[in-house]
Amino acid sequence: MTSLTVEKPPSAETEAPTRGKNSWARRLTPFGYLSPTVVLIVVLMVVPIIMVISYSFRDNVIVQDNSVFAGFANYATVLKDPDFLAALKNTFIFITVSMVAHLLLGLGFAMMLNSPLLSGVTKAIFRVVYVLPWLFTIAVIAVIWRLLLDPSGVINYLLTTLNIVSDGVNWLGDPGSALWVVTFVNIWSGYPFFMISLLAGLQGIPGELYEAASVDGANPWQKFWNVTIPQLRPVIISMAVLDLIWTSQQFALIWMMTGGGPLNSTEMLSTFTYKLAFSEYEFSTASASAVIVLLLTMVLAFFYVRQQRER
Template sequence: MKKLKKFFRYDNIGYFFVLPAVIYMLFFVGYPIVSNFILSFQDVTVKTLSSPNKPFAGIENYQTLFQDEVLRTSIINTLLFTVLCLVFQFMIGFLLALFFNRRFSFAKPVRGLLMMPWMIPITVTALIFKFMFSSNVGIINQALMGIGLISAPIDWLTQPATAMIALIISNVWIGIPFNMILISTGLTTIPTELYESAGIDGANKLQTFWKITVPMLKPTIGSVLILGFIYTFKVFDLVFVMTGGGPVNSTQMLSTYSYKLSFNMFKYSQGAAAANVLFVILFIVSLIYLKFAYSEEDL
């Protein structure tokens, strides 16, 4: 009891408030990560899944995985998909944030409506875009044929050259509101006195944008990009519903390839190894971001 009283005497009661969150994270995040890591070093298939003593495979799963051409294709596809989505959704989101930061009628209601793509479940969005990109009844082909850009319907989701384009367009549509709202929040933190002082000194719109807006938004931009990278890099449901990683692995991502190895080919250990590759890449990116964030705070 004395130790307990001494503990509360130093205002340590806050630890009890965060304890439920810590337990939740350990159970629902920590345990799956550790379990998946152990699974990747075992030889678990349909035959050995229910066995109490699963055979140890060491790094054999990783060796087999990195010799697989599909893994290299998945990594390239994931990086390409992530980078292109980030570029377009950030640029469009930034422009929309600047536009809605201006004071005019119906700015707030319209900005609220533009948040709808982010609020709709991704599975529903994927089904909508899958229908829109269908070759026969899709509105995309009908619109392009209506304005004369194409003469015949395009098989968007069944051709390797166009399937990735359809996925990028769909994911950009989802990610634009996320970028817009975070950058809009960052814009509200910039003091208006800075713009007034710049106007008195004779600075034009472009100069105030590059000398005031962009430097003041650096922390926000960094957060938006790193969060966007993490959300986009681990994409699964959008790709799984629209293309399933096809055609001919042209849209195969690390997440969908891990799923394919585990639940289609029943190579659970190799699927766990592929998931760990995804985890390690995102972990390294997060560490790099934290390093830059802390270095900026020290300046």
């Protein structure tokens, strides 16, 4: 006779710990994947920010062993410094003009590349030409434009040949023109990002909206103002706030082209803070300046996050 063995089903007491372990493992798995990124963020971002904030409330940090608590004295010193006020003014002009120009140029070129009047080959050629400034690094852009803007450079040669100017102009050495020249270079190097983003937004607008506007008798300007702009508004706002944040932190271009000169005419908050720390070795005051810049940037970041949530 063949004996049949009946397996006893596992009891509830055996299954409960197993289910509990699996449940905890499933809950902890995402944190395990995120842990390397969290560690990097804490080590490279959170810890340095906390250290800089603590330095800003103390005096004689880094250069001396015995630092003393100074309260808000470093912040008062920075806010009363005429160079800081000049840097704040220059930064405001720099980021505002750059953002507006990026928006206008980006939107204009994006609409041209999205126009049905141009053939596919023509659009491809223009896309390559317009994106070229975005392919260069900031260091390369700074070196190229310093050579072009040199008193004996190509730009002055062309201007003197066309009898627009009589002698070579020292564009970066003149306090009256240096800030505007640096702003122009920043606009030239940054507009392709706006152009690509707005072009993607334009291509995502349904054609039925323009057809409905044509049926209602709308002219091209009315279509642009009542169809294109409302559809692009989320992209425009997001890009504008991001551009303000990025441009306010621009350092390499300013430092490599003018170093903040001449006569502080191109001094920005970033270069001002850098000079305090590594030229004058005033690390406490530099930390206070860095915290002020961080707070100003956080205000812009707040509006960006708020706009994204509303979107």
